[in-house]
Structures are given as structure tokens and as C-alpha cells.
Amino acid sequence: MAQRIIDLTLPITDNMPVQRAFQSNVYVRLATHESTLAMGSGTPEDPHTSAWNYIGMIEHIGTHVDAFYHMNPKGRTIDQMPLDMFFGKAVCFDMTHIPDLGEITVADLEEAERKKGVKVDGHIVLFNTGLHKRHFPNPIIFDVNPGLSVEATHWLADRGSKLHGVEGPSTDIMSTNLFPSHRVCRDRGITHYEWLINLEELVDVKEFMFYGVPLRLHDGTGSPVRAFAVVNE
DSSP states (O other), rough: OOOEEOOOOOOOOOOOOTTTSSSEEEEEEOOOOHHHGGOOOOOSSSSSOOOOOEOOOTTTHHHHHHEEEOOOTTTTTTTSOOOOGGGGEEEEEOTTOOOOOOEEHHHHHHHHHHHHHOOSHHHHHHHEOOOOHHHHHHHHHHHHHEEOOOHHHHHHHHHHHOOOSSSOSSSSOOOGGGOOHHHHHHHHHHHHEEEEEOOOGTTTOOOOOEEBBOOOOOOEEEEEOEEEEEEOO
């Protein structure tokens, strides 16, 4: 069976868009092949040169997953969470009817299930709202993103969905500063991916395998991930 891999990860660049509470990230070239030639590695006939970059960033910039500890002072940090939590069967629901500052409800989830023909049962659930294509990289994206309702977040937890994922900076409407979905995640022991991209490529796929494994950051409150989907065709 042929397989197609869909990259769901926002590229890491220097000074990426970040929410107001965060410092901007740094990702710059520190050494080049030209500059390292002076180190004299290798031989005169066959010099060895190399290049390297510096990266410094908060764990919650770009495509990332939140650790339980991010929302719960008694929760596990990212290095303590089981690896097998971060991949598995998944479904992507089309939520492009949800407007900026709109809220995804239980009715939206149940209608999406019906249209997709897939019952959520332990799936990782991704939501394609079209937010990224509408607004990135305009900073307005931090003020207009849709959110998951309290009831919808409980609905996911009730169906064994330990992870869900969205486009943009948050599963909650950032501009309200209330974070209701995050608080449900805290109470129900589930979590989420934020700032996924290319989800529109999955809305016509019934089910697929999702992978988004975090770095093993000691006491990490979250982690950047290379998120991707594997689709059987």
C-alpha cells in the first residue's frame, strides 16, 4: 500500500511570531564553512569545514506540544510523559465554518464525526479551521484565533482522546485570557498540539497515523515537535 507523508510543522526561523507573554526566539548562523576553514581541520589537500547554528527559544513557540506540567503544577513534565502518547491513530475534522473568535462546540464535533464516518475512540483529533492560511504571519493571529469550548474538550476526554491539535497559537481564544480548554485539559489529564499547519490536506482523509514526538527536555513545560501525518493511499 502506498503511503503519503504530510508535514504539519511550521518551519523554525529567527524571530518567529510569538504571543505577548513570550520572548522572541533566536535562530542564527554562528559558524560557516568559510569561517571554519581557518580552524585547520582535515588536511591541506582535503580540508574539513563545518557550519552550525544557534537556537534559543521558549518551548511553546511554533509547532509544539504542551506538557501536563504546563497547565498543572502537579503534572508530569515533558520528559516524564510516555513516548507512546505522542503518536497514534488520528482524524482531522474540517472546522473551516468556525469564524475568527468562534468556538468549536460539541455539536460541531458530532457533525464532523457524522460527515467523516469516524467515531472518536482514542484518536488524536486535529482541527482544520483555516486560521493559518487566513492570517499567518500577521500578528493579528494572536487576537482572532478560534477556541475549543469547555464542553467540546470534555467530549474529547470522554472518548479517550489524550491529544488534540489546532492551527495557531492556542486551543483557547487568546484575547479573552480565560483559557477554559486549557483548564479542562489540566483537570482531565489530556493535552494538545498548537500551531500545526497543512491540516487542510487531511480533511478528506478518513483516518491516518499522526506523529509529534517531543524533545527530551529536562523538566520541560512543553516541546517543539516535528509533526507529520502518514496517510495510506
